[in-house]
């Protein structure tokens with residue numbers, strides 16, 4: 001997480017770069033800078049997509065970029081499993097599950113990921129499932145409650 005004081009500047013830089021790449025979508029150096037700004041702002045999915053764009057524009061995959069890509073993917077997964085985000089999922093599952101009852105699928109979790117604007121749903125869902133070795137929404141909710149030591153619904 002960047003120092004709180006630097007965030008507005010980074011945000012400003014990202015906004016300016018976004019405008020630039022909107023007009024010049026093939027400007028690889030600008031895309032690359034924007035990817036760096038997005039990473040610093042913890043927008044890992046956006047950063048990864050931008051880097052992938054750079055790599056396809058360059059038409060090659062150099063070692064440095066591949067390492068960066070791997071790091072961004074790892075951060076995307078970690079971010080998804082961050083306590084704040086998991087707590088949000090647990091709160092949402094608690095709210096939506098009882099009414100409908102668990103269909104013993106990942107439908108509610110998937111809906112939540114989609115509402116959060118999280119990209120690559122299949123891959124994200126897969127990393128959640130791997131982490132919790134869970135079988136469905138209600139099972140996942142139980143495991144998040146245990147992992148985060150959250151208060152159970154009365």
Ligand SMILES: [Zn+2]
Nearest residue numbers: 102104136138
């Ligand atoms: Zn279930």
